[in-house]
Amino acid sequence: MEKQALILVDIQSDFLPGGALAVPQADAILPIVGQLVEQYKTVVATQDWHPSNHESFAANHPGHKPGDMIELYGLKQVLWPVHCVQNTPGAQLSEALSMHEVRISKVFRKGTDPKVDSYSGFFDNGRRNSTGMGEWLKTQGIKAVSIVGLATDYCVKFTALDAVQLGFQTTVVSDACRAVNLRQGDAERAFNDMRLAGVQVLTSQELAL
Numbered sequence: 395m396e397k398q399a400l401i402l403v404d405i406q407s408d409f410l411p412g413g414a415l416a417v418p419q420a421d422a423i424l425p426i427v428g429q430l431v432e433q434y435k436t437v438v439a440t441q442d443w444h445p446s447n448h449e450s451f452a453a454n455h456p457g458h459k460p461g462d463m464i465e466l467y468g469l470k471q472v473l474w475p476v477h478c479v480q481n482t483p484g485a486q487l488s489e490a491l492s493m494h495e496v497r498i499s500k501v502f503r504k505g506t507d508p509k510v511d512s513y514s515g516f517f518d519n520g521r522r523n524s525t526g527m528g529e530w531l532k533t534q535g536i537k538a539v540s541i542v543g544l545a546t547d548y549c550v551k552f553t554a555l556d557a558v559q560l561g562f563q564t565t566v567v568s569d570a571c572r573a574v575n576l577r578q579g580d581a582e583r584a585f586n587d588m589r590l591a592g593v594q595v596l597t598s599q600e601l602a603l
Contacts, residue, residue: 399536400434401527401557402427402498403515403543403550403571404442405491408477408484415477417545417572424490426570426598427542431494436534438527440515440543440553442478443485443503450511451476461576467509469519472576478505499534502527514552516560528560538563540601542570547580554593565594567601 408414411421431437444450452460452473462473478485491498502525504512512518516528531539539562541554550571557564566588573581585595 397535398434398538398540399436399438399531399534400430401515401539401541401543401553402431402437402439402487402491403541403553404440404478404545405488405543406442406478406484407486407488408442409544410488413477414484415475415574417574420544420572423542423544423570423572424488426567428490428494430540430542430567430570430598430601431491431497434497434540436499436531436536437494437497438531439487439491439498439501440525440527440549441485441487441501441503442505442512442549443480444478444505445508446476446479448479448505448508448511450474450505466511467520469510471511471519480506500527500530502530513549514556515549516553516556519552528556531562536562538565540565540567542567544572546571546573547576547584548574551584551588554588555591558592563594564592565596565601567598568595569597 409417452458460475504525510518510520539557554566
């Protein structure tokens with residue numbers, strides 16, 4: 395698909411079954427993602443890449459537990475289990491992607507600043523720093539992006555919202571995403587938020603039409 399890119403969001407071991415922050419049914423997306431990767435000329439991936447002292451980790455806030463909400467340097471912050479720590483097995487892209495590794499043009503790491511989380515693959519949550527993904531895609535002449543990965547209600551959602559803001563025609567492939575669902579219905583709320591912002595939400599079958 396010319397002028398289009400596929401963005402693989404955080405398909406990492408810690409978000410898959412058995413991982414430190416396993417997203418329910420996350421492994422169900424892997425066959426669909428594998429099929430989609432073969433259909434795009436340009437494929438990029440995002441990778442959560444946290445230092446161990448990241449302040450989004452509940453373990454770094456005595457008295458708090460995962461799921462608590464705090465304020466972190468002026469931003470609301472959900473506290474998470476320790477996950478995707480730099481240079482650990484949990485931070486690695488899923489082994490299921492290894493057969494497609496040659497097709498992944500570039501990996502953009504995020505969440506490296508201990509003081510701010512980074513749900514979007516384009517910017518940190520305060521939009522203070524860019525990962526460079528938007529700039530890189532534009533230099534490749536990309537006009538449209540399709541987004542898959544983990545998790546629907548956090549990193550997929552905010553990557554999609556930023557993609558629209560950056561001027562990309564944006565599609566999220568709903569059956570190639572799974573949600574954390576800290577609150578019941580978070581996934582559907584995320585899809586609604588994305589649609590309202592101009593994101594097209596399609597299944598992989600609809601995408602192929």
